[in-house]
Amino acid sequence: MATRRTRRGGGKKRGKTNLNPLLIGIGTVLVLVLILGSGIFKKGSSVRGLEPTPNFKVSDYRRDGSRFASSGNVYVFDGRVENIETIGNSRILSISIPENPDERLPLLVPGNVHLRVNLTRGDRFLFETTCCTGRAGDGTQVKGVLVVKNVESK
Amino acid sequence: MMKRKKSAIIALTLVPASLCVAQMPVNGGAPTSAALPSSFDASGSSVKQATDDPAHRGETPNPQILGMEIPLMDPSTDTVKYNGGLFDVGNNAAVRARFEKFLQQVPDDTAESKRYRALFEEMLRLTRKSGRDKDYAVGGKTLIQVGKMLYAASDYPADGQQSGTLATAIVSALDVQREVLRRDRENERLETDIKDLLLKADKFQNSNVHRKTAVSVGNAKLGDKMGGKIDSGGDLNALRIAHYAKTAGKKEATQAANLATNEATKIASKINYQSVLMTMLLSRRFDHACIGARVYRFIYRDGDTKLNLDKNSKANEVFTGGLGLPPVVNSIDSLASNMRREVDQSIQAVYGMLARNKLAEATQHLIEAVAIGEYMQSVATFPTDARQRIARYWTLRKRALTALNARDYATVEEVAAKMKEMDVDFDDSMLLSYTTGKKRQSDLAIRNASKALRAGNEEDFNKYITEAGIIWPRNPNLDKGTEMLAKIDEGEPVKDEFRRLYEGKEYRRIAREREHFKIVAMDPDLSKKYEEVIELVMRMDGMLAQIKEVAKQDNSIGPCMAYEKLVEWQKDNEKFANDSEMTLTLREIESNAHDFVQALRDGEACESHGEYGSALACFYKAQCKYPQSTIAKDGIKRVMNVIVKASYE
Numbered sequence: 168m169a170t171r172r173t174r175r176g177g178g179k180k181r182g183k184t185n186l187n188p189l190l191i192g193i194g195t196v197l198v199l200v201l202i203l204g205s206g207i208f209k210k211g212s213s214v215r216g217l218e219p220t221p222n223f224k225v226s227d228y229r230r231d232g233s234r235f236a237s238s239g240n241v242y243v244f245d246g247r248v249e250n251i252e253t254i255g256n257s258r259i260l261s262i263s264i265p266e267n268p269d270e271r272l273p274l275l276v277p278g279n280v281h282l283r284v285n286l287t288r289g290d291r292f293l294f295e296t297t298c299c300t301g302r303a304g305d306g307t308q309v310k311g312v313l314v315v316k317n318v319e320s321k
Numbered sequence: 322m323m324k325r326k327k328s329a330i331i332a333l334t335l336v337p338a339s340l341c342v343a344q345m346p347v348n349g350g351a352p353t354s355a356a357l358p359s360s361f362d363a364s365g366s367s368v369k370q371a372t373d374d375p376a377h378r379g380e381t382p383n384p385q386i387l388g389m390e391i392p393l394m395d396p397s398t399d400t401v402k403y404n405g406g407l408f409d410v411g412n413n414a415a416v417r418a419r420f421e422k423f424l425q426q427v428p429d430d431t432a433e434s435k436r437y438r439a440l441f442e443e444m445l446r447l448t449r450k451s452g453r454d455k456d457y458a459v460g461g462k463t464l465i466q467v468g469k470m471l472y473a474a475s476d477y478p479a480d481g482q483q484s485g486t487l488a489t490a491i492v493s494a495l496d497v498q499r500e501v502l503r504r505d506r507e508n509e510r511l512e513t514d515i516k517d518l519l520l521k522a523d524k525f526q527n528s529n530v531h532r533k534t535a536v537s538v539g540n541a542k543l544g545d546k547m548g549g550k551i552d553s554g555g556d557l558n559a560l561r562i563a564h565y566a567k568t569a570g571k572k573e574a575t576q577a578a579n580l581a582t583n584e585a586t587k588i589a590s591k592i593n594y595q596s597v598l599m600t601m602l603l604s605r606r607f608d609h610a611c612i613g614a615r616v617y618r619f620i621y622r623d624g625d626t627k628l629n630l631d632k633n634s635k636a637n638e639v640f641t642g643g644l645g646l647p648p649v650v651n652s653i654d655s656l657a658s659n660m661r662r663e664v665d666q667s668i669q670a671v672y673g674m675l676a677r678n679k680l681a682e683a684t685q686h687l688i689e690a691v692a693i694g695e696y697m698q699s700v701a702t703f704p705t706d707a708r709q710r711i712a713r714y715w716t717l718r719k720r721a722l723t724a725l726n727a728r729d730y731a732t733v734e735e736v737a738a739k740m741k742e743m744d745v746d747f748d749d750s751m752l753l754s755y756t757t758g759k760k761r762q763s764d765l766a767i768r769n770a771s772k773a774l775r776a777g778n779e780e781d782f783n784k785y786i787t788e789a790g791i792i793w794p795r796n797p798n799l800d801k802g803t804e805m806l807a808k809i810d811e812g813e814p815v816k817d818e819f820r821r822l823y824e825g826k827e828y829r830r831i832a833r834e835r836e837h838f839k840i841v842a843m844d845p846d847l848s849k850k851y852e853e854v855i856e857l858v859m860r861m862d863g864m865l866a867q868i869k870e871v872a873k874q875d876n877s878i879g880p881c882m883a884y885e886k887l888v889e890w891q892k893d894n895e896k897f898a899n900d901s902e903m904t905l906t907l908r909e910i911e912s913n914a915h916d917f918v919q920a921l922r923d924g925e926a927c928e929s930h931g932e933y934g935s936a937l938a939c940f941y942k943a944q945c946k947y948p949q950s951t952i953a954k955d956g957i958k959r960v961m962n963v964i965v966k967a968s969y970e
Contacts, residue, residue, distance in 0.1 A: 225938060229923060232935035254965040261941055271941035273934060275964055298934070301967030309967035311934035 217293045217319045219245040225270035232311020235298040242313065244294045245321065246272065248286055260286065260315070262294065276315045284320050293319040416692050417719070423691050424712040429479060429701040437477040438698050440470045441608045448615035464619055467612065468492060479696075483606050487613050490597040494620045497590040504579040511572045511579075518572075522565040525558040591621060592629050598653050606696060607657035614654035626650040664694030668703065675707055680714040680744040687711055714743055721752070729795050730756035763793035767801070779843060816841050823850055829901050832858035861897055864890055865906050872910050880914035881947035888952065917946035924956050933967075936960045 220242040228235060235242065246262035249271055256278025261271045274294055276282070284292065295317035301309040444467050468488050475485030594617065601610040618626060628648040667690035674683035687703070694700050717740050724732035733756050737749040766789035773781035790799055819841045822831050831838055831854045841847040864886075872883035887907055891898050911918050924939030940956035947953070 229927075229935050229938040229942065232927070232932050232938070252961060254961060257965045259937075259961050259964065269942075269945055271938065271945060273937040273941060273964075275969075277969065299969040301964075301969040303963055303967045308931045309933045309963055310931050312964050312967070312969065313934060314969055 217243050217295055217317070219243045219264075219293065223264070223266070225264065225267040225272050228272065228311070228313075229270075232298070232313075233300060234311070235313075236300050236311055240297055241316075242296050242298065244272065244274075244296065245291065246294060247291045248288050251286060251288055258286070260294075262292075272313065274313045274315050280315060282315075282318045284318050286318065291321045293321055295319070416688065419695070420688050420691050421712075421715070421719075423695065423700075423703075424708050424715060426708075428704055428708075433477060434479065434701070437474055437480065440474045441612075444470050444474075444612050445608065448612050464491070464495075464616060467616060471612075479701075483601065483604070483609050487597060487601065487609050490594050490613070491616060491620065494590050494594045497586055498620060501583045501586060504583050508576045508579050511576045515569045515572045515576075518565040518569040522562045522569075525561045525565075529558045587621070587623070588629075591625075594620070595628055595650065598650065602653055602657055605660070605694060607661045607694065608697075610657035611654050611661075614650050614657070617650045628652065660693060661697060664690050664697050665699045667694075668699040671703075671707070675710060678744060679746050680711065681740070681747045684711050684714055684718065714740065717743070725752075725756075728759070728793055730760050730793055731795065759792055760796070763789045763796045764798060766792060767796065767798045771801075774843065816844060816847060819847060819851070823854065826896055826899055828854045828858055828897060831855075857894065857897065858900075861890075861894070861900065861903065865902060868910070869906065872913060878947055878949075880910050881917040881950065884910045884914045884918055885947070885950055885952055914946075917943050917950070920946065921950075921952055921956070924953075924960075928956070928960060933960050933964050937964065 223242060223244065244262065244264055246264040248260055249263050250261035252259045252261075258276040260274040260276060262274060263271055274296055276286070286292065294315055296313040296315050299312050299314045301312055303309050447463055447467060468491055471484040471488035471491070474480055475482050475488065477484075594613075598610055598613045598617070601607075601613060618624075626649040628650060630648055667686045671683045671687045671690065674680075674686065690700055717736050721733055721736040721740065724730075724736060734753060737747075737752050737756075740747045741749055766785045770782050770785035770789060773779075773785055786799075789796060793799075815838060819831065819838050822828075831851070835855055838851060841851050868883045868887055871886070872880045884907070887903070887910060891903065891907075897903060920939050920943035924936045924943060927933070927936035927939055937957060937960045940953045940960065943953040944950055944957065
């Protein structure tokens with residue numbers, strides 16, 4: 168179940184205590200450090216903390232894939248690998264996502280992307296993807312291709 | 322050729338219509354219907370040329386009246402030979418007409434007819450006896466009696482004034498003989514006169530001689546006394562002698578003229594009389610010919626009975642019989658008597674054959690008897706019931722002949738069967754062989770025409786169908802050919818219609834109206850197209866039926882499978898892409914496999930717009946609906962290749 172990443176704090180309750188403002192400031196700094204630290208960790212190919220993009224409908228993607236390339240651009244899917252097609256160094260995955268069990272979503276795993284997990288057919292993973300528009304050899308646009316950036320075992 | 326015609330015309334004036342008309346086609350060669358079978362032996366002509374005959378080796382028959390040949394029956398071939406031509410008496414139009422008239426006539430046995438025939442019996446008896454009995458010698462009384470009887474017989478209408486003609490010929494000949502006799506007697510008288518004159522001249526000549534002797538030898542005194550009277554008497558005698566000699570000369574000249582006239586008149590008279598006799602013989606008045614020939618020697622008593630025939634004429638050959646002996650008048654008697662006997666025998670034979678129900682043979686013999694001896698008693702008195710029996714058979718034979726001429730072989734066979742019923746001995750084998758052969762020929766030509774039609778060869782079709790019609794115009798199978806011809810006539814507009822529909826790819830309509838368009842098979846090019854259309858439509862119908870069955874098999878995969886097969890077939894047969902039945906079936910299947918079809922179409926649409934990600938998702942969707950889908954699989958493969966090979970930033 169894809170869920171939105173939200174932070175709803177209970178600071179108001181703590182705010183009512185009589186804490187030293189210095190301590191509060193230090194704590195805030197620590198929190199900020201932690202937040203920034205987690206962001207740095209994430210950029211260092213860490214799959215910890217991926218959450219599926221909510222309300223993604225494969226039918227919408229089928230209708231107009233390139234539309235997804237311009238709205239946030241990053242999509243995380245919790246899906247099961249139905250098929251893997253290897254062409255050269257690249258692979259194209261066909262995954263099914265729980266919200267759309269009778270649909271298949273195609274994902275491109277380019278040859279230059281090295282995954283830390285071993286993709287096997289029938290297993291579920293978290294796929295972090297970017298909807299890209301590529302360019303073919305003859306210059307024509309290849310729109311709305313979901314390119315895998317990261318995969319996390321589930 | 323002109324001379325031949327002339328001879329025919331001359332003969333026409335002398336010979337009765339039957340045989341005269343019969344000879345006409347001979348002169349001009351084969352009759353107009355010679356190309357068609359006109360006789361039962363299917364010989365192709367009722368008139369056969371005597372090829373060994375001089376008349377047919379380019380020689381012209383003698384145009385003289387006695388140069389014409391007389392008609393002679395050849396029993397071995399049932400033909401009459403006349404003027405170089407052989408006529409089948411049963412198949413000659415003129416003989417047929419005359420024979421039919423005879424069959425419809427009542428027997429000539431009236432009292433008048435009996436009297437007429439009695440007169441001839443009597444004349445024949447008298448003239449027959451005259452040759453051996455002095456009491457009946459045709460010298461005076463009997464000859465006059467015969468002449469009177471001939472004139473009496475000429476009153477009978479059926480005689481056709483032939484007796485009168487003969488009687489007149491006899492009288493004319495006798496008149497000539499009397500005139501000859503008168504001149505002979507005159508010559509005798511003249512001879513006596515000449516002798517007397519010569520005698521008198523001799524007498525005066527002698528008197529003059531005596532007178533001169535007396536004067537010269539010693540009778541001078543007497544001479545002196547006479548004082549010259551003696552000399553004047555001598556002159557007178559000389560004048561008398563000259564007169565007598567002149568008169569005798571005149572009489573001798575008259576005598577010679579009489580002799581010459583007699584000779585010329587005799588020859589002319591004989592030729593005239595012989596002409597009449599030959600005319601009687603040619604016109605088959607055998608009784609007249611016999612009587613005329615028998616009295617000949619009593620008219621011309623000089624013993625010369627030689628017939629004045631042209632040496633090269635056929636008639637001369639007939640009379641001399643190739644022996645080289647000169648023909649005589651008695652030969653006419655002999656020939657005519659022989660004819661009479663032949664005709665009588667033929668009639669007797671007819672009675673016998675009728676009694677045994679042999680109608681075919683009886684008819685043939687009666688035709689011969691009528692053709693030769695129409696005016697003879699035995700023929701003229703042939704009984705009515707026998708005539709009617711033969712007339713019934715003759716009508717059938719005539720119908721068979723007409724049908725044969727018209728090449729109506731079915732009718733010929735039908736009539737032949739009836740003739741066989743009437744006369745079990747009737748030999749129809751040759752007739753049936755002929756008709757069967759012709760029918761088969763015609764049927765074979767129709768079969769060839771049919772083959773030509775199937776091969777689309779209109780020219781051959783026309784040739785064979787015409788040939789079949791010529792051989793057997795009433796061939797019932799020709800109706801089929803007529804239908805085929807009608808189809809050919811209708812063919813051109815149909816071909817145009819076919820071409821229009823073919824170009825418009827309206828194959829379904831062509832197949833639906835395949836019988837209507839069948840005629841285009843005659844055109845080799847269109848034939849291929851026609852067969853192609855029919856075969857493909859049939860194949861398509863079979864395929865559509867199968868697909869419909871497949872579509873019914875499973876609610877989810879079946880329609881998808883059917884759709885895919887249909888699309889594949891459509892791609893392979895682009896000509897039939899617009900076929901109404903296919904379109905209908907496709908629509909039906911599309912509605913049942915809507916999601917699958919839609920996914921495929923969306924995939925193709927996305928692919929065409931460069932939306933390869935969406936296209937791949939669409940094809941995946943289609944594959945989910947129908948995992949064995951080839952179209953989806955091909956689409957996936959195609960799109961994947963593009964996605965993988967593209968570069969992404």
